[in-house]
Amino acid sequence: MTDLGNGWTTAAIILLVAIVAHEPWRWLGLYLGRDIDVEGDRFQWVRAVATALVAGLVMRLLIFPAGALGGPPLWLRLAAFAAGVAAFFAFKRGLALGVLVGTLVLVAGSFWLQ
Amino acid sequence: MYHVGVAEGSGVHERDEGEVADARSAAGMFLSGLAVSLSIPGFILFASAGGFGALARDAGLSIGNALLMMGVLFALPAQVVMVDQLARGGALVGAVLAVALIGIRLLPMTVVIVPFLGGSKASWPGKAVAVHAVAITGWIEGLRRLPDTPENLRLPHFFGIGTGLIVVALAGTAAGYIAAGQLSGPLAAALLFLTPIYFMLALLATAAQPSDWLAIVIGAVLGPIAYWLAPGFDLLLTGLIGGSAAHVLARNWRIKRDAGLGGPGPRP
Known part of the structure; x- marks a missing residue:
């Protein structure tokens, strides 16, 4: 994996992906921003697809972590996650509080298990 | 939810109360936009960029390339999926497709914020650069602050917001990257936990x-x-x-x- 991250090749790939696959959405959004129908059916579908994709990514990171997040057991990761979501809703959609509570539960649980 | 911020004194009052002439200048609005990065959303971005930095190190990315990715993509979901895909040895084509698909989210977000960037009078090249700051945090803060900003000052204000957030994100990435090598197990796990929990809550926060x-x-x-x-x-x-x-x-x-x-x- 080490040759993945150090070279200019990787830097070039990152730049290329950004310019070809990522930034154009912002420019297209700018271009379409004047007269697109945000309530339109096709638009709503795109939005739903993107939302589901990010939600899936979140659960993949949580359930099948690639690195150090795999230290705490799955049940603790899920419990911390659920605590964060619960705190978020309990405090009127408080983003910061939800992140804080979830992370604290994970840290406290990890130290308790050690 | 973000009403109490560290930056309250510098950023929020200018538009709420009788404006000081100085604060209405483009430079003043740029600076008050910069101050957003010192408030709670800025801190969350710093922390979740730290999570990304840790993730990038975990995946074998150099710190230079981690910072490059943070700067040029400037959207954590796309960065995380690209790093994750590369770390798992997934095909580059798969990474490109996933980044493109995730990036679609930016299209409706940009569309929604464009009307608040100063109308047709603002320059197109300026707007094309400014929309680089459209990501979850910049978008939420832009929508929250721009409607109350005088139209001719919206673009400078959003430039300030975007610049501050990008600087904070780069600093967070570097800090997370460095810290990840020195933290004990539970704290390293907590750093990596920030990304999924922040994404999920940000999704829930913008769900309408x-x-x-x-x-x-x-x-x-x-x-x-x-x-x-x-x-x-x-x-x-x-x-x-x-x-x-x-x-x-x-x-x-x-x-x-x-x-x-x-x-x-x-x-x-």
Whole structure:
């Protein structure tokens, strides 16, 4: 994996992906921003697809972590996650509080298990 | 939810109360935009960029390339999926497709914020650069602050917001990258935990309609199953299948509700 991250090749790939696959959405959004129908059916579908994709990514990171997040057991990761979501809703959609509570539960649980 | 911020004194009052002439200048609005990065959303971004830095190190990315990715993509979901895909040895084509698909989210977000960037009078090149700051944090803060900003000062204000957030994100990435090598197990895990919890809560925070909620729930359930069945294509499948299902269910529900009420009523 080490040759993945150090070279200019990787830097070039990152730049290329950004310019070809990522930034154009912002420019297209700018271009379409004047007269697109945000309530339109096709638009709503795109939005739903993107939302589901990010939600899936979140659960993949949580359930099948690639690195150090795999230290705490799955049940603790899920419990911390659920605590964060619960705190978020309990405090009127408080983003910061939800992140804080979830992370604290994970840290406290990890130290308790050690 | 963000009403109490560290930057309150410098950023928020200018538009609430009788304006000081100085604060109404483009430079003043740029500076008060910069101050957003010192408030609570800025701190969350710093921390979740730290999570990304740790993740990038975990995956074998150099710190230079981690910072480059943070700067040029400037959207954590796309960065995380690209790093994750590369770390798992997934095909580059798969990474490009996943980044492109995730980036679609930026299209509606940009569309929504463009009307607040100063109307048709603001320069197009300026706007094309400014929309680089459209990502979850910049978008939320832009929508929250720009409507109350005088039209001719909106673009400088958003430039300030974007610049501050990008600087904070780069600093967070570097800090997380460095810290990840020195933290003990539980704290390193906590740093990596920030990304999924922040993403999920940000999704929930911007969810506004039934199809959003359905897409979140269905995507969350489908994601792990798709990864188990078809690793490498799991995000594409999750997005297309889960998103389409959420969209159709929400539309049918809306049609049924409208029919049940005897015609379209006021939207909730």
